[in-house]
Amino acid sequence: MTRIFAAVGSLALLALLFLALPASAQSKPSAGKFSGPFSYDASKEVTLSGTVSNVITKPEPGMIMGAHLVFATGSGPVDASLGGFALRGKDALSVSAGQQVAVTGVMKTIKNRQVFLARTVKVNGQVFMVRNEHGILMSPQSRERLRQSSGQNGVQQ
Amino acid sequence: MNRRTLSSALLVAAAILTASCSGKPRVVKVLSVNWTQGEVPPPTIVISTTATMAATVTNDPANAGVTWSCTPGNSLATCGSFNQTATASGVTTTYTAPPNPGSVVITATSVTDPDKFISVNVTVTGVPVTTENFVFYATGQEAAGPNFYSLAGVVTVVTSGDSAGTVVGGEQDYNDAIGITSTDQISGGNLSIDASTGQGTITLVTGNASFGGFVTPVGEEQLAVQFVNANHALITQWDGTATSSGSMDLQTSTSTPSGNFAFTLSGVDNVSYCPVVFGGVFSITGGSFSGGTFDVDDCGSTLTDNAFPGGVTVTGPDALGRGTLNDSGLATTIAYYVVGPEAVRIIDIDDADSALGSAYGQGAGAFSNSSLGTFVFADFTNPWNALYQAAGILTANSEAGTVQGVGDDDEAGFVISNASIVSGDTSYSIGANGYGSLTIDGDLGDVTLLGIYMTDPSLNLNDPNNTASGTGGALIADLNLIGTGVIVPQTDTTTASFAGNYAFGVQGFASSNFAEFDSVGQGSVSSGVFNGTGYISDPFALFDGTNKLFQGATFSGTATPDGVTAGRYTMVPFAITPNEADGPADFTVVVYQASGTQLFTLDEDDFSYWLGPVEQQGETVTPLPTARVKPAAKSTPKKK
Numbered sequence: 001m002t003r004i005f006a007a008v009g010s011l012a013l014l015a016l017l018f019l020a021l022p023a024s025a026q027s028k029p030s031a032g033k034f035s036g037p038f039s040y041d042a043s044k045e046v047t048l049s050g051t052v053s054n055v056i057t058k059p060e061p062g063m064i065m066g067a068h069l070v071f072a073t074g075s076g077p078v079d080a081s082l083g084g085f086a087l088r089g090k091d092a093l094s095v096s097a098g099q100q101v102a103v104t105g106v107m108k109t110i111k112n113r114q115v116f117l118a119r120t121v122k123v124n125g126q127v128f129m130v131r132n133e134h135g136i137l138m139s140p141q142s143r144e145r146l147r148q149s150s151g152q153n154g155v156q157q
Numbered sequence: 158m159n160r161r162t163l164s165s166a167l168l169v170a171a172a173i174l175t176a177s178c179s180g181k182p183r184v185v186k187v188l189s190v191n192w193t194q195g196e197v198p199p200p201t202i203v204i205s206t207t208a209t210m211a212a213t214v215t216n217d218p219a220n221a222g223v224t225w226s227c228t229p230g231n232s233l234a235t236c237g238s239f240n241q242t243a244t245a246s247g248v249t250t251t252y253t254a255p256p257n258p259g260s261v262v263i264t265a266t267s268v269t270d271p272d273k274f275i276s277v278n279v280t281v282t283g284v285p286v287t288t289e290n291f292v293f294y295a296t297g298q299e300a301a302g303p304n305f306y307s308l309a310g311v312v313t314v315v316t317s318g319d320s321a322g323t324v325v326g327g328e329q330d331y332n333d334a335i336g337i338t339s340t341d342q343i344s345g346g347n348l349s350i351d352a353s354t355g356q357g358t359i360t361l362v363t364g365n366a367s368f369g370g371f372v373t374p375v376g377e378e379q380l381a382v383q384f385v386n387a388n389h390a391l392i393t394q395w396d397g398t399a400t401s402s403g404s405m406d407l408q409t410s411t412s413t414p415s416g417n418f419a420f421t422l423s424g425v426d427n428v429s430y431c432p433v434v435f436g437g438v439f440s441i442t443g444g445s446f447s448g449g450t451f452d453v454d455d456c457g458s459t460l461t462d463n464a465f466p467g468g469v470t471v472t473g474p475d476a477l478g479r480g481t482l483n484d485s486g487l488a489t490t491i492a493y494y495v496v497g498p499e500a501v502r503i504i505d506i507d508d509a510d511s512a513l514g515s516a517y518g519q520g521a522g523a524f525s526n527s528s529l530g531t532f533v534f535a536d537f538t539n540p541w542n543a544l545y546q547a548a549g550i551l552t553a554n555s556e557a558g559t560v561q562g563v564g565d566d567d568e569a570g571f572v573i574s575n576a577s578i579v580s581g582d583t584s585y586s587i588g589a590n591g592y593g594s595l596t597i598d599g600d601l602g603d604v605t606l607l608g609i610y611m612t613d614p615s616l617n618l619n620d621p622n623n624t625a626s627g628t629g630g631a632l633i634a635d636l637n638l639i640g641t642g643v644i645v646p647q648t649d650t651t652t653a654s655f656a657g658n659y660a661f662g663v664q665g666f667a668s669s670n671f672a673e674f675d676s677v678g679q680g681s682v683s684s685g686v687f688n689g690t691g692y693i694s695d696p697f698a699l700f701d702g703t704n705k706l707f708q709g710a711t712f713s714g715t716a717t718p719d720g721v722t723a724g725r726y727t728m729v730p731f732a733i734t735p736n737e738a739d740g741p742a743d744f745t746v747v748v749y750q751a752s753g754t755q756l757f758t759l760d761e762d763d764f765s766y767w768l769g770p771v772e773q774q775g776e777t778v779t780p781l782p783t784a785r786v787k788p789a790a791k792s793t794p795k796k797k
Binding site: 010022035036037038039040058059064066083088110132133134135136138139140141142144145146149 | 302304308335423428429430432456457458539542544545564568569571573576599600601602603604622634637638639668669670671
């Protein structure tokens with residue numbers, strides 16, 4: 001699960017706070033609206049810029065699947081979901097702590113928690129596609145096909 | 158240069174000269190010899206009996222036909238004889254088998270170009286044996302890449318006598334759309350089954366060097382099989398090179414499909430290797446495709462209610478029940494394998510896109526909203542998308558066009574458990590042709606739009622040769638999350654019915670990296686307590702960090718009715734040995750019961766998510782006459 005943190009160092013504390021939130025659908029039937037992690041409304045996209053503080057390749061229990069990019073913005077740290085493919089395979093996203101990034105995506109609330117689904121990550125002047133406009137994760141094979149068809153590697157200049 | 162080569166060279170040279178002198182483009186049509194459809198030599202034949210066969214020569218300027226020969230010896234005593242040793246293209250000859258058992262090779266050779274011929278190995282048996290054809294299909298992930306792949310085919314197995322279990326023929330299509338797209342002849346192999354459990358393996362010798370090489374020789378695939386009854390097995394590829402889930406079913410017809418069909422097809426597209434799903438209805442009349450309606454979600458772009466284009470053509474089927482559907486708008490070429498008159502497996506065999514699915518007959522149907530009552534639904538992710546699994550129990554209100562019930566949904570470790578699905582958030586409709594849809598507005602996560610395609614009420618969608626139980630329902634396509642599944646009418650929710658011996662299948666994924674694992678197995682349920690054993694295919698070594706293949710893995714749990722929804726159980730904890738290296742030691746499993754014969758399990762926890770069928774076993778769980786058990790194997794070391 002992607003979250004917005006007041007500070008990266010407070011991740012554990014906030015995790016505890018999140019655990020205290022009602023687990024509304026875990027144990028008994030309940031009628032309610034649940035937005036899953038895979039629907040993506042491109043009309044709600046925003047771009048957030050900041051400095052990378054951490055690249056998480058192995059999510060902690062309860063986090064949304066796949067890799068995460070934590071970066072500091074003027075409003076505080078943002079934990080962006082990169083999915084399971086961005087850091088894998090040929091032409092994977094290369095990003096590390098200290099680099100400046102601009103991440104375009106959609107902030108969602110999933111089961112009472114905020115999630116920032118990254119669609120693109122701009123780093124070193126290149127835009128790396130994490131998801132397509134429908135939120136579908138771009139696999140290494142997808143990046144290769146796009147590179148072959150457009151002369152790019154899933155990366156937009 | 159021998160005489161055959163010289164004659165070929167002269168023919169080609171003549172063709173080129175002719176083309177050059179005419180001033181037209183140099184198009185050289187190559188002469189070829191193939192078996193005539195429906196006249197392929199049989200893989201086995203009994204001593205001194207006969208079989209007809211024919212060969213077709215294409216691009217033969219002399220239209221001179223073929224000559225027939227056999228080895229060894231080319232005589233009746235050694236390899237058999239032909240009543241006509243030379244025939245025109247497409248004209249049959251009658252072959253008589255030799256008087257003694259053995260292996261022979263039958264060859265048809267072009268008269269015009271003796272370098273062009275076609276041969277087949279035929280097993281001559283001493284006593285009459287019975288063979289049966291089984292159609293198999295499975296889809297999953299290759300260890301290399303990993304890539305998506307689909308596999309479908311038909312295999313001929315000896316089912317009587319001393320050679321029972323021997324694979325004597327078949328054909329298959331394999332497609333990963335990223336380097337391996339092939340149609341292969343199956344020339345050998347072996348089916349080994351424990352007659353008491355129905356559990357075993359089948360090897361398929363293809364000669365294709367793209368397959369095997371881990372625990373099987375190069376060119377050979379191995380599937381783990383779990384027979385539910387003598388006609389139906391759950392399967393997973395179990396050789397370390399790829400993993401997948403599917404089924405294998407007795408073939409009861411090789412005739413051209415005819416009538417109205419519902420279908421789903423799921424895989425990767427040709428543009429960006431992106432997940433894609435199709436679902437819809439169509440008709441085939443007299444071997445001709447006569448249109449229909451389909452939905453598609455391609456890489457997140459959903460288009461519903463599309464008409465099939467004109468000009469769709471159907472070829473075949475051949476003697477093994479394989480044919481093609483061309484220019485359907487779903488793919489350039491789809492191969493189909495006939496299981497029976499109302500059950501067909503379909504596989505996209507284009508080299509840049511791949512998909513797998515089924516088409517089922519719709520019977521006499523006129524359908525309507527009333528076609529849905531109370532039902533269990535199981536919604537499987539596309540193994541390339543690998544994002545979710547969902548299941549539940551819903552009751553339809555046909556007049557209002559709504560459903561209500563409960564469901565469970567694991568979206569890559571993001572669990573929505575036992576969620577209420579309320580009628581006010583739903584809407585459905587079913588047309589007279591069985592084409593319909595269901596929307597769920599937020600009660601079950603991103604499971605929001607399902608295409609529904611009704612099937613013959615007398616068909617069991619998991620076990621298409623079973624007309625006695627578990628019949629009726631529909632195919633579904635998840636048009637938001639990109640997956641497929643089934644709807645099965647719920648007919649029995651009593652816990653007393655959930656007892657006896659069951660076969661099960663699992664297609665699961667690790668939440669962290671989408672890596673797939675699969676399992677087939679068997680066990681018993683007594684007073685809700687389940688204990689079973691089975692095979693696990695784990696090419697990504699998720700379970701113990703080292704091994705890829707497990708035989709004799711154990712599965713156990715106690716099914717506890719949830720007390721509110723009849724037919725829903727939890728199995729917490731659900732234990733599997735070996736345990737996974739990285740995650741909770743036990744799984745969180747939910748069971749949905751359509752009847753005592755047909756259920757589904759869904760795993761919902763942080764580490765993994767799976768969905769799979771649970772089917773009550775019959776009294777006979779093997780098509781073979783005796784137990785044919787391979788030597789006990791332990792887990793296979795991971796190849797370095």
